[in-house]
Amino acid sequence: MCPVRPVRAAGDRAESGRFPRRRAGNLWPMSVLARRGDLLRLSTLFVRTLREDPADAEVDSHRLLVRAGYIRRAAPGIYTWLPLGLRVLAKVEAIVREEMDAIGGQEVHFPALLPREPYEATGRWAEYGPNLFRLQDRKRADYLLAPTHEEMFTLLVKDLYSSYKDLPLTLYQIQTKYRDEARPRAGLIRGREFVMKDSYSFDTTDAGLDAAYQRHRDAYERIFQRLGLEYVIVSAMSGAMGGSRSEEFLSPSPIGEDTFVRSAGGYAANVEAVVTPVPEPIAYDDAPAAHVENTPDTPTIDTLVALANAKHPRPDREWTAADTLKNVVLALTQPDGTRELLVIGVPGDREVDMKRVEAALAPAEAEAAGDADFARHPELVKGYIGPAVLGPQGAQVTAADGTTSSAITYLLDPRIVPGTRWITGANASGRHVFDLVAGRDFTADGTIEAAEVRAGDPAPDGSGPLELARGIEMGHIFQLGRKYAQALGLTVLDENGKQVVVTMGSYGVGVTRALAALAEAHHDERGLAWPAHVAPAHVHVVATGKGAEVFEAADALAQALAARGVEVVYDDRPKVSPGVKFADAELLGVPLLVVVGRGLADGVVEVRPRAGQARQVPVADAVAAVTEQVEALLA
Amino acid sequence: MCPVRPVRAAGDRAESGRFPRRRAGNLWPMSVLARRGDLLRLSTLFVRTLREDPADAEVDSHRLLVRAGYIRRAAPGIYTWLPLGLRVLAKVEAIVREEMDAIGGQEVHFPALLPREPYEATGRWAEYGPNLFRLQDRKRADYLLAPTHEEMFTLLVKDLYSSYKDLPLTLYQIQTKYRDEARPRAGLIRGREFVMKDSYSFDTTDAGLDAAYQRHRDAYERIFQRLGLEYVIVSAMSGAMGGSRSEEFLSPSPIGEDTFVRSAGGYAANVEAVVTPVPEPIAYDDAPAAHVENTPDTPTIDTLVALANAKHPRPDREWTAADTLKNVVLALTQPDGTRELLVIGVPGDREVDMKRVEAALAPAEAEAAGDADFARHPELVKGYIGPAVLGPQGAQVTAADGTTSSAITYLLDPRIVPGTRWITGANASGRHVFDLVAGRDFTADGTIEAAEVRAGDPAPDGSGPLELARGIEMGHIFQLGRKYAQALGLTVLDENGKQVVVTMGSYGVGVTRALAALAEAHHDERGLAWPAHVAPAHVHVVATGKGAEVFEAADALAQALAARGVEVVYDDRPKVSPGVKFADAELLGVPLLVVVGRGLADGVVEVRPRAGQARQVPVADAVAAVTEQVEALLA
Incomplete structure (x- = not known):
């Protein structure tokens, strides 16, 4: 071994000024979304809108996300994220992350490729059947692409913790998951590779589990409210997950795969979870013989x-x-x-x-x-x-x-x-x-609860007749109880030095699915219409006309907005007709449209919400007026 | 279908005040790293330090990252990221992302699970041999877990673009990759599931490719400089990637798997790429018969x-x-x-x-x-x-x-x-x-270039004798040329309406590996010693002593620092000895240690860089002094 001689020492690089840098004194690095001055020029942005619906698109979110250049199919149920789609996804993730942090969740990140053994120990290697992607490594050891991580979280906590004093604990991750769906459909709504937030709570007592469950329930309400999604919380079956109490967060939508019921009196349940009220037995002494x-x-x-x-x-x-x-x-x-x-x-x-x-x-x-x-x-x-x-x-x-x-x-x-x-x-x-x-x-x-539930059936809690609706399952919270801890040996010492089995909760948000639900809920026949908090940008500036002055004014406006922290899509394409530009703007669905064109001769630009009334704003006031409107949308 | 009735409308949630919220008027969402007030209390942080080295750890980075609770092994060459590790990883990613954006890279995100066909078209399905994780879905269709994405990027650009006017283009992603290594080793340095930044440039001309290559080369220099990593740029073989010009960015390290050579005159190459200077033929008329x-x-x-x-x-x-x-x-x-x-x-x-x-x-x-x-x-x-x-x-x-x-x-x-x-x-x-x-x-x-290269061999360019050293490959830039575009039919129309094959570059940074290289480069016998830009926090506050006043003062200091945007690890564990706390602080490797303990009686706290001299600071000045020192570290 020769001694290693530094060729270039760290830290001696010249600041070129050509590239934006972190400002000195700003202690927190900027992320993908925290860059001031996001200015996406359509002349160079990697996006192509499509006039035609993709042949395999059955639902509006799929159709529009592909047509607007947000996602692209790589294989059945498997999608590539293009720049605009990735921006929306990052914003959805950020909201989920903030609310999980707010309830004390600690973020970790597990592999997607996992060994068979833990899933064998809980029986899920077999239970998942053909829904599990299975593979072998070069040594013929069995692996899977994880659909969910109960086993791994349980083992990790077992590995690190040993006392009741270490609990309660909530861990979460935002991670890519896999499920070999028999019928991947509806684009992101039922995919085979998708992003989930999954979290897990660990407690020594049932009361602790109840509290962790309630914290997640509250956090999920805030998440979906901040995303701009209507939701219904319904009682659910816990199914293959085991455990007891379980609720789903559904986004009401005619294309949803889940049918749920609700009564005027407040009962709501996934149709699978509806319990039939059992009538009283009937005396049959007088009944004729069969x-x-x-x-x-x-x-x-x-x-x-x-x-x-x-x-x-x-x-x-x-x-x-x-x-x-x-x-x-x-x-x-x-x-x-x-x-x-x-x-x-x-x-x-x-x-x-x-x-x-x-x-x-x-x-x-x-x-x-x-x-x-x-x-x-x-x-x-x-x-x-x-x-x-x-x-x-x-x-x-x-x-x-x-x-x-x-x-x-x-x-x-x-x-x-x-x-x-x-x-x-x-x-x-x-x-x-x-x-x-x-x-x-x-x-x-x-x-067995096997008969169909029908509109007009009585709610099990006596709160009136049921009505039926469909929804997209965006979140699911479970009280797992001690099933996984028992199977994998997760115990801690209690106050009296006795080993007690830990009780767990498991909580999921379908991140990519929530994005699709947003697109389902926020669009019209002309395209997407994102809520401001998740839109890929806040303002879409369109330059219409042929004169250089239009492009100069639009460019200056776009730059001035970006400098104030507004995220801007700027349609600077020189040889594209106004009609095409407007159609693309409506397809992309940025909440605020600013048109720099004919009005410029009169000193005005047009400001128009994605689905609202246009108003004329003097050029000189445009930056302030648009920034103010964006702030109002984000408030 | 029943009509859908909104149960809860978006936006009507009450602000409870209990949970931090985005501030109104702040246009950009905060990310995992952009939260003011990061205050990680060791009493609740999901971390356990280990006194013993893990049995399978061969190198310091692996040993220390596991012992300090940054990562945990899930399977051979496959790791789970615990909260501290994930914070460092996110910071490394953020630096990579900023520099890729600065050269005009546009971020996308491809699936990890990909169909066989594109890799079949380029021959790599076979060429990767046992290094590729292969699997079948429920319909017996062949899939792979992608080790790199040349094919998919090529096809995506083919799908969207058709004209020379669309180019040049640089796309990138930061994504989880898979390689079924025969001998996964050294923790994160040679893993089977790992994070890479991979980018791809698309040009119509060789000059364009040269320029894109140079932009990446410059960006990589800035990335490794900002990360705080020494690096050597060496000529490399392009190997299975095909193509022509190719260089590697190596972090000099005795545990590196790559051997490289360099001369005093500036030649540097991966040992695989060293070309032997060919001597002149010798006249053999006078040679005796064999x-x-x-x-x-x-x-x-x-x-x-x-x-x-x-x-x-x-x-x-x-x-x-x-x-x-x-x-x-x-x-x-x-x-x-x-x-x-x-x-x-x-x-x-x-x-x-x-x-x-x-x-x-x-x-x-x-x-x-x-x-x-x-x-x-x-x-x-x-x-x-x-x-x-x-x-x-x-x-x-x-x-x-x-x-x-x-x-x-x-x-x-x-x-x-x-x-x-x-x-x-x-x-x-x-x-x-x-x-x-x-x-x-x-x-x-x-x-064939098969003989070993030895110290003292002449450099091929005549720049003097070679010396040998070892390094960790952190980045690799390739001029792919037209190989992939040809194989997959990526052409665009040129100015004359003629189809021309696009020329491509491929550029990778091993993100998780760079993190390991950082740990290799920045540690001592007592633990990790992160550069401030990538450290999981800026300051590690230790409360030593038993009196409530010590914990109250430490708590107040930690909170005040966090409120100013300083990221704080606060060791608030009540019954842990000062010796254990100091040992843990040195193992964790946060750049600045603040000790609140005995000095409090004299109105001072101790401020000490991870590997430097302690100084006493009056309690009243502590927040300002520490903040200033953190700002200096991040400048």
Whole structure:
């Protein structure tokens, strides 16, 4: 080894003056967004607007973000961020970061590429099924691209902390996550590579967890308010995450994938989480005995109800679909790959909602049973299935052809309480049984929240009828409890020197998805219309006309605004028509438009909010007036 | 669909006053680093210092960054960033970002998860070999975790741009990259998931590329100067990247993986890039005829030279190792998996440098030939291999046992010019040939830069003898030329309406690696010692003693400093001894230490640079004095 001789020492560089520098005495470095003088000239900015919608765009946010040159597709569900998009993303991240810091969250950053073992320990390596991107390194060790980081945070805290005195603790990260969605769709709304803020709270007591949960809930309200997003907080299922209390923050939107309900009295829940109010049991001492009737050609509820009213009329009123019991056969696949059938009985006027089924049965995945399933189960006569050949588990049932088999698991809608009377299948083609009484004539293995929720259904808390709406899930907060800490051995010593298992919360904000939700909520037919706090710039200056004086005046105005800290997009393209420039401005969606053009001869420029009235401002007052208006927008 | 009714409108949130907010009228959001009042209390900060070195730490930066609680290993070559580490990383990124913006770079952000096709088009899917993390999605489509993004940037520009008027263009990103290193080592210095700044320039002319290259070169100098890193710029091979001109920015360090050379006259190059000055050919009309001699038991150069001097003395001087020609057999594996042998002839006083071989033959990988290789080639007599059984390609050679085969490719060190005379193997055990004259008695398939470079070798440019040193590669700038644009069809219309292929540059800074290089360059035996611009905080306030007044005074000081924009670590731990607190402060490496303790009784606190003299400062002046000193450090 030769001794190392410094060739150039640090710190001796000449200040050239050509490049903006940190000002001496300014103690905090400027970030991507903290640069005074952001002046984005469209003549050089890396952006191209598109007149045509991208072929794969189904929703407005996707369509407009691509057309306006904010993002670009790299692969299905995987996007590249162009300069304008990256600016909006950075602003969204900054708001999330500030609010997480404000509740005492400490920022860390985990790898995206993680070893299998921790996810194996909690069972999620298998539970995630095909949604997990898995890979092997050159030594054939198993890795994954993390969809969420509960395991790693748990292990990190276990690694560093050992006493109750170290808690409570809240850690967070803003990080790129991966999920191999079966159907990536709607651009950023359901992507395969996306940015999330995920945070985790660690407490020794349930009360501590409640407090951490509430702090996050409050922080999330502030985040979405500052972003300029309407939101609804709904009760949610915790699903594959385990744990107990759980709520979602939804942005109401017709293109949302989540359906939620709410009542005038304040109840709100994700449709998966709606609990059906259970009616009181009905006395059935006077009920007639069950009787099987011929019901040819009635494979559907409608045909059955019509025939029942025609041939077996009910004395007091007409039969309706609600009097029938529909038994739906599903195939469940467990994370370990085992597959079994399940029958769900619901009132015939309701469909089975597969999302509610999957939420109720997670991590198993459900699908409609197929022909092969029916072939293996001759006791299941399609269209005429009845409880007599179904659970409870362990029972032996006999098919019409005389073969016997173990009963398939049978779960009922909670409305099917003892004493309710039903028309349902008699397990033979063209035959149904009438006056079959629950609790007297049949039982099942249990109940399941599987029936669709409908507008007008009563809220579980008695707060009135429900209405339904759709929303984009932007945030989700969970009380995980001790599941992960238990699985991974995270304990601390308490005041008495006893090891106690830590209780955890897990909290997520879909950062890239929130950006898409913003675009969904803030646009019109002509383009995007960003709230000022997240817009890629505050002002869009357009120079229209051919004279050099127009460009000189516009340039001076843009520079003067930038010097005052206003972020400016300046359309300085020399040979582009005013029409194209205005169309691009409306597509890009910067909140304030300033037009330097014909008015210049009269000493005025035009100032116009993205969706508002134009006003004429004297050139001499323009910088002050526009700055003031920007400050008002940001206040 | 029910109509969506806003539940909470944006903007109606109450300011609680409990949480810091953006100040009205402040037009730019604050980032992770731009928060006034950063006050990190060690009683709650998520950090634990370790007294013991981690078992796998080979180098100081790794050892100290883990011990001081900046990073934590998640898997081999994959690290988690804890709060202090993340703060340093963000500051390094901010400096890189500012300098890239200053040369007109526009920031974008590409996915890490990318489809195979673009990398297939340029051949790199195969060329990267096992260094690439490859995976399949649920539809069995091939993906990779990108090690670098030439293809994607090329395609993006192709997608958006079409005219010479759109150029020049420089795009960059600061992004997480992946490389499945065979031997991840030295913590952040050679990791498998790491952060890079990569940028790409696009020009229509070679002069434009030269200018973009020079702008990057200048920006990199400013980046490393601002970071507080010594650096050497060395000529480099462009290796698997293709292209022509290429330089590396190395941080001189004994633990660096790169060996470089430099001369007093200003030559500097990566050892792989050193070009051997070729001597003039020598007239060989008077040279004696080659003659084979018995040289029993001389499988090594040393034994051969000793025997030659004893049995076949040279009249004018002693034989030395430099008179012998050593033929080294290597096995080359091409990216497509094909494997072939290659023999390299070098003067016997030099080793073959495998890094130089691999650089010369990239993307093929080289290793020493094994026993199986020799078994398949009976003409290669280990220890006695001579040119007679080697190339040029296509020749037939006969082994001692009479079998014939095609000659193995044979490449020579450039010093072996026509007329040079050699002792070398005679392809039979115990026999060597003397006075074998290059150009007269043997030729080869060409030359190769394979021999080791040694201190004292002449610089290729005649600027004096070389010295060797080691360095950490922090940056690399390449003139790619038209290779990628050609492969992926990136052309633009020139002034005459003709399609021209774009010429590109590719420029990288290892952001996480630069952070490690900073830790290597700035530490002592007690811990880290960050330059102020990248330190996680500016001041480390330590409260020592048991009285409440000490903690009250320290707390007030810490808060007052934070309120002035100074970033403060405050050791407020109540039951930790002063010795432990000082040791932790020195381990953490914040540039300025302020001790509030015994001196308080005399109305003073102690102010001490991380590696400097302490001074006593009156309590009343402490805030002003410390702020001033921080400003001086950041000036």
